[in-house]
Structures are given as C-alpha cells and as structure tokens.
Amino acid sequence: MIDPLKDASDAALVLAIGRYREDALAEAYRRHAGAAFALARRLLAERQLAEEVLQEVFLRLWHHPDRFDPDRGTLRAYLLAQVHGRAVDLLRSETARRRREEREARMTAESAVDLEREVMDLTMAEGVREVMAGLPLDERRAIELAYFGGHSYRQVAVMLATPEGTIKSRIRSGLRRMRDGLVEAGIAAP
Amino acid sequence: MRRFGHAEVAELLGAYALDALEVDEARQVASHLADCPSCAAEVTQHREVAGLLAAGWLPAPDGVWEQIAEALEENPPPVPDVLALAPARRRRGVWARVATVAAVVAALVIGALGTRVFDDQRRLDDLAVALAGEELTRAANAAANHPDAVPVALRSADGSVEADAYLLPDGTGFLVSDTLAALDPAETYQLWAVVGTAKISLGVLGPDPGVSAFRVVGDVSALAITEEEAGGVVVSQRAPTVVGAVVPA
Numbered sequence: 460m461i462d463p464l465k466d467a468s469d470a471a472l473v474l475a476i477g478r479y480r481e482d483a484l485a486e487a488y489r490r491h492a493g494a495a496f497a498l499a500r501r502l503l504a505e506r507q508l509a510e511e512v513l514q515e516v517f518l519r520l521w522h523h524p525d526r527f528d529p530d531r532g533t534l535r536a537y538l539l540a541q542v543h544g545r546a547v548d549l550l551r552s553e554t555a556r557r558r559r560e561e562r563e564a565r566m567t568a569e570s571a572v573d574l575e576r577e578v579m580d581l582t583m584a585e586g587v588r589e590v591m592a593g594l595p596l597d598e599r600r601a602i603e604l605a606y607f608g609g610h611s612y613r614q615v616a617v618m619l620a621t622p623e624g625t626i627k628s629r630i631r632s633g634l635r636r637m638r639d640g641l642v643e644a645g646i647a648a649p
Numbered sequence: 650m651r652r653f654g655h656a657e658v659a660e661l662l663g664a665y666a667l668d669a670l671e672v673d674e675a676r677q678v679a680s681h682l683a684d685c686p687s688c689a690a691e692v693t694q695h696r697e698v699a700g701l702l703a704a705g706w707l708p709a710p711d712g713v714w715e716q717i718a719e720a721l722e723e724n725p726p727p728v729p730d731v732l733a734l735a736p737a738r739r740r741r742g743v744w745a746r747v748a749t750v751a752a753v754v755a756a757l758v759i760g761a762l763g764t765r766v767f768d769d770q771r772r773l774d775d776l777a778v779a780l781a782g783e784e785l786t787r788a789a790n791a792a793a794n795h796p797d798a799v800p801v802a803l804r805s806a807d808g809s810v811e812a813d814a815y816l817l818p819d820g821t822g823f824l825v826s827d828t829l830a831a832l833d834p835a836e837t838y839q840l841w842a843v844v845g846t847a848k849i850s851l852g853v854l855g856p857d858p859g860v861s862a863f864r865v866v867g868d869v870s871a872l873a874i875t876e877e878e879a880g881g882v883v884v885s886q887r888a889p890t891v892v893g894a895v896v897p898a
Contacts, residue, residue: 470784478821478864481721485714492709500707510710517717529784531693536700540666543699547668587701605669606699612664613671624660631663634695637702647697 469534477524484521491535492517495542502546502609512549516541543606550609590640598633601626653677655685662688666695789815789823789860801872803893812891814872816865824854824861824874829890832856832876838890839881843871853881869895 464472464486475483495516499509516538520527527537591599604615612630616623641647653661653674658681664670665678682689792798792815801814803826812826829838838854844867851863854874873889 468784471788474784474788474862478819480819481718484717484721488709488714488717492713493706494703496709496713497707498703501703506710510713513709514713514717514720518720521717521721531689532697533700536697539700539703540696543703544668591702602667602702605664605667606702610669611671612669615669627660627664630667630669631660631695634663634666634698637698638694641698641701647701 468529470529473520473524473527473529473534476521484517487520487534487538488517491538494535495538498539498542499546501607502543503549508549509546512542512545515545543609547609586644586646587641590637590644590646593640594633594636597621598629598636601629602633602637605630653681655681655688658685659688659691662691663695666692667699785823785860785862788862789825792817792821792823793825799895799897801893801895803872803874803891805891810891812874812893814893816869816895820864820866822851822863822865824858824863826858829858829874835879837877837879837881839875839877839885841873841875841885841889842867842869843873844869848873848885850881850883853877871895 464475464480464483467475467483467486469487469490472483472487476487492513496509496513499512500506503509503512519541520538527534594602600619601612601615604610604618605612608615610618612627613623615621615630616626619626638647642649658678661670661674661678665675668675670678678688682692793800793813795815795817797818799816801816803812803814804810809828810826810830811828812824814822814824816822824840832838834856837856838858840851840854840861840863842849842851842865844865849865849867851865851872852861854861856879871892871894873892875885875887875889877885877887
C-alpha cells in the first residue's frame with residue numbers, strides 16, 4: 460500500500476471513507492472511538508445509550524463524510540461535537556433523567572467540582588489543566604454545567620441563580636479564554 | 650420567535666457550540682452560520698476547545714464495532730446504473746469517437762450499474778471540494794506512482810489539450826490536467842467513463858479543474874471529458890474535449 464491507513468491523516472481517512480473503504484472507517488474508529496465513548500458515558504448514565512450514540516456517530520460519518528470539513532477543525536473535535544449533540548438530545552428527551560441530571564449537576568456546581576479531573580489521562584492533560592486552572596470559576600462552572608451536564612444556558616442560569624445573559628456571556632468568554640490559553644501553551648493551533 | 654440580529658447571534662455562539670441553546674435558538678444560529686463565515690469560524694474554534702475539555706478516554710465497548718460493520722454490510726455502497734440514463738439514440742453521434750476508442754480496447758462487459766450514480770457523484774464532488782488543495786494533490790501523486798495504477802492519457806483530436814488519469818484497483822481515480830482551458834463560470838468540465846455501451850458521469854469538475862478525484866465502478870474502456878453548462882448533465886450532447894482509452898495493465 461502506498462498510503463497505509465494507519466499513517467494517513469484524518470482528512471485522507473475521510474476521503475477514503477468517501478470511497479466506501481470500510482477499513483478507513485475502522486481506522487477512524489480505532490483512533491477516536493475511545494474519546495467519543497468517554498464523552499458519551501460522561502453525559503449519559505446508561506452505558507447502553509452511550510454505545511448507541513457511538514455507533515450512530517460513526518455510521519453517520521460513513522453515510523455523510525462530506526459533512527466533515529478538514530479546513531474547519533479536526534476530525535476528533537467534529538466527532539466529539541456529534542457525540543455531544545446526540546447525547547444532549549437524548550438527555551433532553553427523557554424528563555425523568557433530565558430532573559435527576561439537574562439535581563446532580565446542581566450538587567456539582569455547589570461543590571465547585573472542577574474540570575481538571577476529566578483530562579488527567581490525556582497526553583495533553585497537564586497543559587489543559589493549567590489553562591483551565593486559570594479560568595475564572597464562574598466561567599468554568601457555566602461551561603461545565605452546559606457541556607458536561609448537557610444543560611441549556613437557560614437552565615444553567617437557574618441553577619446558578621444568575622441572569623441568562625450573564626451565563627451565555629460567561630460560556631463564550633470562557634471558551635475564548637480557554638482557547639487563548641491553549642494556543643499560548645501550544646496545545647491548540649492558532 | 651423574532652429573528653436575531655448578528656450581535657445577538659454572536660452572543661449565543663459559545664452556548665451553541667456546547668449544544669446549550671433551546672431548539673428554536675439553535676435553529677436560528679445554524680441558519681445564521683450558513684451566511685456568516687466569521688461566526689462559523691468562531692463556532693469551530695469553540696468546538697475545538699470543547700473537544701479538548703472533553704479529553705478523556707475509555708476502551709471502546711465490546712461489540713460496537715461489530716454492530717457498525719454489520720450495518721455497513723446491510724447498506725453496501727451504491728452501484729451506479731446508467732442504463733436508464735441515456736436513450737440509445739443519444740449514444741451515437743457525438744460519442745462516436747469515444748465508442749471507437751472503446752472498441753479497440755477490449756471486449757466490454759455491460760455491468761449492472763446502479764440507480765444512484767448521482768448520489769455517489771455528489772458525495773465524491775463534496776469530498777473533492779472538502780479535500781481540495783495539498784491533500785488532493787498528494788493523493789493524486791501517490792496514485793500516479795502506485796505500481797498497480799492504470800494510467801489513462803486523455804487527449805484532444807489535435808493533441809493540444811491533455812489530461813492524465815490514474816485508476817487504482819479499489820476504483821478510485823485521479824484526474825490531473827493543466828492544459829484544460831478555464832471555462833466561463835457558467836460552464837463546467839464533466840468527466841465520463843465508458844462502461845460497456847454506457848457513458849457514466851464520474852463527476853462535474855468545475856470550470857477550471859486542476860486535480861480531481863473520482864470513483865468508477867465496472868470495466869471501464871475509456872474516459873472522456875466534455876464541456877457542459879454549470880451543474881453538468883445526465884446525458885451529454887457534446888463532443889468530448891479529450892478522450893483516452895483505458896488499457897488494463
């Protein structure tokens with residue numbers, strides 16, 4: 460093979476998927492399924508649902524590889540965004556689960572659990588942790604509740620007894636601040 | 650629900666990237682992003698950051714890949730069927746030269762050719778756009794040097810216009826040309842394969858193609874490029890600009 464899949468870029472992998480190369484999808488799965496499943500499990504209490512999301516996201520990549528634009532981000536971020544969106548859909552579709560998650564999230568916010576522990580097992584964990592540590596606590600809480608709790612910014616506003624406009628601003632400014640820090644630390648591309 | 654202005658949408662971009670908007674709000678933002686590159690770029694950046702925040706890894710669960718692979722087998726790749734695309738009378742005339750070229754190549758097998766050629770074509774066109782540039786050029790170079798690649802020299806009648814294609818065993822092909830004159834934006838080059846007695850559209854190349862990727866199914870006896878109106882056609886009525894016989898290695 461002139462271009463072994465294991466050495467191919469993500470963009471080349473997706474091109475191969477577009478040619479209906481199952482081995483290319485398998486390679487993408489090998490690379491990213493672990494991170495995708497971890498995020499799905501973080502959001503969904505039921506392992507079965509997380510597995511279904513994982514399966515659905517990779518099948519979606521198979522059927523619609525053109526929706527991934529390599530000029531607009533990495534395949535990993537693309538897949539994780541897909542996982543997150545689908546998981547949030549499931550969370551919001553189940554009222555009972557929703558209430559339980561909200562209670563758990565409120566406890567999380569009140570005890571000011573941080574995000575650091577979520578990234579300890581990654582190669583970049585230390586750098587990401589340091590950047591996150593520099594984030595104002597208010598911004599970190601808002602991001603955590605929205606992203607890991609799967610809550611809308613309106614719900615986050617209720618949980619934190621803070622105006623909605625303030626929450627959406629904190630989420631945005633927190634993400635921007637994180638990006639600046641990650642770029643400065645050489646973790647994210649400028 | 651009233652329409653958001655740019656400033657209001659911009660304030661929501663962080664929450665949008667984290668799937669933290671209500672459904673109606675998300676719909677409005679998504680609509681705005683389609684026409685606002687700067688907001689779309691910001692969302693991309695936010696999602697990259699979110700991807701790092703999500704850092705974590707668990708072993709992929711047992712059995713999920715097997716379920717995915719099984720689903721792929723239940724939905725195999727579309728096989729193009731062009732037999733219904735071109736009335737027989739249209740296959741003569743402007744395509745006579747293509748047919749002549751094809752005739753000297755080999756006995757042809759009229760394949761079973763699929764009904765979803767244009768879905769397949771659109772999928773590949775979209776990919777070609779997404780992977781335009783260095784990635785595509787590198788892949789084309791690799792194909793040109795592939796030991797099992799079948800090179801196809803497409804030439805105009807007077808030899809002044811040239812294009813080279815490389816067909817790989819897996820059905821992938823690459824077309825390279827720097828002598829196809831740029832067309833008016835309202836026109837496009839379109840690539841065709843002769844498979845059996847059928848002419849299959851392999852893709853719309855745009856008005857100024859450099860390197861293009863395509864996929865072809867079946868025993869191809871010749872490739873040809875025509876000039877068409879933008880968007881391409883199902884059946885070409887025009888004489889090919891360049892034609893090349895496919896001679897299996």
